[in-house]
Amino acid sequence: MTNIQFHPADESLELYAAGQLDPAMSIMVSAHLEYCPECRRRVEAAEQKMATQLEQAQPEAMNSELDSMLAMIMQQSPDSVIESPQPALQQEITLGNKRFPLPRALQAHPQHIGPWGRLPGKIQRARVDAVSDSKMNFIYMDQDSALPEHTHQGQEITLVLAGTFIDDAGTYVPGDFIIQDAQNKHTPRTAANQDCLCLTLLDAPLHFTSGLASLLNPFSQLFFK
Ligand SMILES: [Zn+2]
Numbered sequence: 001m002t003n004i005q006f007h008p009a010d011e012s013l014e015l016y017a018a019g020q021l022d023p024a025m026s027i028m029v030s031a032h033l034e035y036c037p038e039c040r041r042r043v044e045a046a047e048q049k050m051a052t053q054l055e056q057a058q059p060e061a062m063n064s065e066l067d068s069m070l071a072m073i074m075q076q077s078p079d080s081v082i083e084s085p086q087p088a089l090q091q092e093i094t095l096g097n098k099r100f101p102l103p104r105a106l107q108a109h110p111q112h113i114g115p116w117g118r119l120p121g122k123i124q125r126a127r128v129d130a131v132s133d134s135k136m137n138f139i140y141m142d143q144d145s146a147l148p149e150h151t152h153q154g155q156e157i158t159l160v161l162a163g164t165f166i167d168d169a170g171t172y173v174p175g176d177f178i179i180q181d182a183q184n185k186h187t188p189r190t191a192a193n194q195d196c197l198c199l200t201l202l203d204a205p206l207h208f209t210s211g212l213a214s215l216l217n218p219f220s221q222l223f224f225k
Pocket of ligand 1: 004006007008032036038039040
């Protein structure tokens with residue numbers, strides 16, 4: 001058992017299993033799976049379900065072609081990713097004299113990480129420019145630090161990688177996958193003897209698809225900085 005209390009939505013896990021999440025969200029979910037056996041089981045179940053549906057949809061097509069396709073899907077399961085060591089890739093993220101394990105999902109993109117920059121309040125940040133137009137960052141909170149109270153534009157996902165942070169709603173430990181939006185207002189902080197490293201993702205600009213609102217699309221970028 002782990003102490004993880006916050007998980008991706010079931011829908012996200014199903015989309016992940018189907019390979020239909022956008023690349024940035026897929027990295028966030030994949031990194032959570034490295035910590036969370038419970039969600040690994042759910043993704044596996046979703047994969048099984050898809051495999052079964054595929055079989056039922058094409059009973060006469062149960063030939064080698066389909067078998068190899070299924071084998072490929074199974075190969076992509078997070079368990080097999082976790083079991084295959086990739087020694088050639090960067091496996092740690094360094095900050096001063098501190099070292100943290102780099103999520104496997106990001107080990108293919110180390111050249112896009114950093115450099116570290118300082119934010120107010122003993123907070124440091126390193127951008128991850130790996131994927132799509134989403135805003136992904138490592139956030140490091142030194143011990144006994146706090147971010148000013150803030151709300152979120154759009155959705156923000158925070159995955160704790162190491163250490164612990166606290167806000168008005170609770171205490172977050174490695175693996176916790178915290179989803180916040182404009183409704184949430186919080187003041188993250190760390191305890192006196194505990195630092196914290198997180199991976200955060202701000203989602204892509206809102207995209208209006210229908211009616212008059214779609215006319216706003218060219219401007220939605222302006223609100224996403
Ligand atoms: Zn989980």
